[in-house]
Amino acid sequence: MKENKYETESEKLYKEFEDEALPHMDAIYNFALKMSGDSDVADDLVQDTFMKAFRFFDKFEKGTNCKAWLFRILKNSYINEFRKSSREPDKVDYEDVQNFYETIKSSEISSNHIVEDEFSKLLDDEITEAITKLPEDFRTVIILSDIEGFTYEEIAEFVDIPVGTVRSRLHRARKMLYTKLYDYANDRGFVKNSDKGKNKI
Amino acid sequence: MKKDIIYENITAYVDGEKTDEKLNFESDIKSNKDFEFEYRVQSSVKRIVASKGIFTPCPEYLKERIKKEIREVIINNVNRTNEDTNKKLSLSDLLKIIFKPQLALAGAFIAVILMFLFSSDGNKNFAELIELQLGNKNMLFQARSNFENILAGKLKPQIISANSEIIKNYFRQSGVNYSSEVTECKNWNLLGGVVSEENGVKLAHHVYEKDGMLIYIYQAKKDYFLNDKILFLSSDLIEKIEESNYLICEKEYKTIATWEKSGNIFVLVSNSPVKTLEDTFLSNIL
Numbered sequence: 001m002k003e004n005k006y007e008t009e010s011e012k013l014y015k016e017f018e019d020e021a022l023p024h025m026d027a028i029y030n031f032a033l034k035m036s037g038d039s040d041v042a043d044d045l046v047q048d049t050f051m052k053a054f055r056f057f058d059k060f061e062k063g064t065n066c067k068a069w070l071f072r073i074l075k076n077s078y079i080n081e082f083r084k085s086s087r088e089p090d091k092v093d094y095e096d097v098q099n100f101y102e103t104i105k106s107s108e109i110s111s112n113h114i115v116e117d118e119f120s121k122l123l124d125d126e127i128t129e130a131i132t133k134l135p136e137d138f139r140t141v142i143i144l145s146d147i148e149g150f151t152y153e154e155i156a157e158f159v160d161i162p163v164g165t166v167r168s169r170l171h172r173a174r175k176m177l178y179t180k181l182y183d184y185a186n187d188r189g190f191v192k193n194s195d196k197g198k199n200k201i
Numbered sequence: 202m203k204k205d206i207i208y209e210n211i212t213a214y215v216d217g218e219k220t221d222e223k224l225n226f227e228s229d230i231k232s233n234k235d236f237e238f239e240y241r242v243q244s245s246v247k248r249i250v251a252s253k254g255i256f257t258p259c260p261e262y263l264k265e266r267i268k269k270e271i272r273e274v275i276i277n278n279v280n281r282t283n284e285d286t287n288k289k290l291s292l293s294d295l296l297k298i299i300f301k302p303q304l305a306l307a308g309a310f311i312a313v314i315l316m317f318l319f320s321s322d323g324n325k326n327f328a329e330l331i332e333l334q335l336g337n338k339n340m341l342f343q344a345r346s347n348f349e350n351i352l353a354g355k356l357k358p359q360i361i362s363a364n365s366e367i368i369k370n371y372f373r374q375s376g377v378n379y380s381s382e383v384t385e386c387k388n389w390n391l392l393g394g395v396v397s398e399e400n401g402v403k404l405a406h407h408v409y410e411k412d413g414m415l416i417y418i419y420q421a422k423k424d425y426f427l428n429d430k431i432l433f434l435s436s437d438l439i440e441k442i443e444e445s446n447y448l449i450c451e452k453e454y455k456t457i458a459t460w461e462k463s464g465n466i467f468v469l470v471s472n473s474p475v476k477t478l479e480d481t482f483l484s485n486i487l
Binding site: 010011013014017022025026028029030033034043046047050051052054055056059073076079105108109119120122124125127128131142145146147151152160164167168170171174175177178181 | 208209211212213216218234235238242243245246247249250251253254255256257258259260263264266267268270271272274275385387446479480484485486487
């Protein structure tokens with residue numbers, strides 16, 4: 001029987017795609033879900049991303065970072081087709097966060113105690129909720145850096161901002177998260193010697 | 202050094218990224234309570250997000266759905282390619298039979314007729330099909346002519362904006378009666394849009410620019426070709442568009458592409474090379 005070269009080529013392409021791209025489905029889904037906050041939207045985003053990736057897989061430069069390439073495709077789909085329909089969390093006034101942060105800071109430095117072990121008592125859901133409530137720009141850098149392990153340079157390329165802005169956004173994002181987690185820990189009585197309810201944003 | 206800059210350098214230090222060479226973190230952080238606090242906040246939040254932020258893996262049903270859809274794409278492509286090959290084979294087989302020595306003259310005549318018939322049955326490539334798109338109502342013909350007018354400065358955007366939503370709003374307000382797609386693209390600067398009119402129907406056009414290169418996109422509802430006959434494209438070209446992700450070729454130093462998306466037919470004309478367009482534009486918007 002004569003070998004069909006088109007079948008062979010397609011099989012080869014699919015095998016390469018399976019090896020290079022499909023292992024990143026979990027990371028892409030997790031990011032899509034955290035960004036959209038909606039599992040139906042995340043499903044559509046991931047499907048759209050992988051169909052596009054397969055369509056343009058011959059353009060992918062072998063040996064380069066496939067995960068970063070997939071994230072770029074995801075970002076384009078997210079910006080162009082899904083962001084408009086998804087609900088953006090309430091805006092956070094960074095000045096309020098900064099003031100609250102400074103209050104915690106001075107009280108913790110003077111009492112020689114830093115609330116961090118208390119955070120480990122918080123539920124995973126509470127941590128995830130705190131991340132989801134961050135404004136989109138800050139949420140993006142936190143997920144890419146602390147969950148996906150991207151470098152500043154990769155994040156800069158993904159978000160299309162300078163590396164210095166990535167650093168500054170991450171710094172602020174972690175401060176925001178710290179205040180949010182402090183709030184949760186305080187509400188649940190994990191923070192000793194705190195004036196419960198007073199230190200709130 | 203300003204405190205804020207030091208704080209941000211502490212963040213970079215926590216992340217193992219490049220920091221300002223003037224800072225000696227090991228000693229500076231330990232000797233200053235303020236810096237130590239910042240360091241512990243940054244590192245503890247990083248640790249807690251990595252360890253306790255819920256990582257939701259892709260559900261199995263979705264993985265299977267995507268794999269199935271990709272396999273279907275492959276099967277369709279293989280079938281289409283095989284059909285094309287089979288057509289070519291049957292033509293060459295026919296020619297072999299016709300070109301038996303005793304039938305040489307008659308065979309040559311029949312071959313010419315056959316080649317004519319086969320060349321008009323949809324087997325033409327995109328570059329050849331473009332040549333057949335003529336007439337004032339033909340979308341490809343209009344697009345090529347509009348692009349020349351843009352380059353000559355005769356056709357200017359009616360709305361200038363880099364914001365896709367503003368351009369789409371303009372299309373809607375100007376009477377474009379179908380859902381238009383205008384995409385912001387990292388590598389190309391959106392310039393603006395134009396609304397034209399054909400038999401009382403408004404049509405949407407928009408333009409991108411990068412380093413002296415232009416991309417002009419004309420989009421129209423597919424119904425305008427099929428039912429309403431507002432615009433025209435040859436049926437073999439429409440068939441080819443339906444079968445492909447996109448069609449692209451270079452013609453007279455211009456790149457021409459066409460595709461179908463969300464119920465619209467798109468025609469792109471650009472002075473940028475095919476490869477650049479595929480890598481920097483089409484891969485982002487399709």
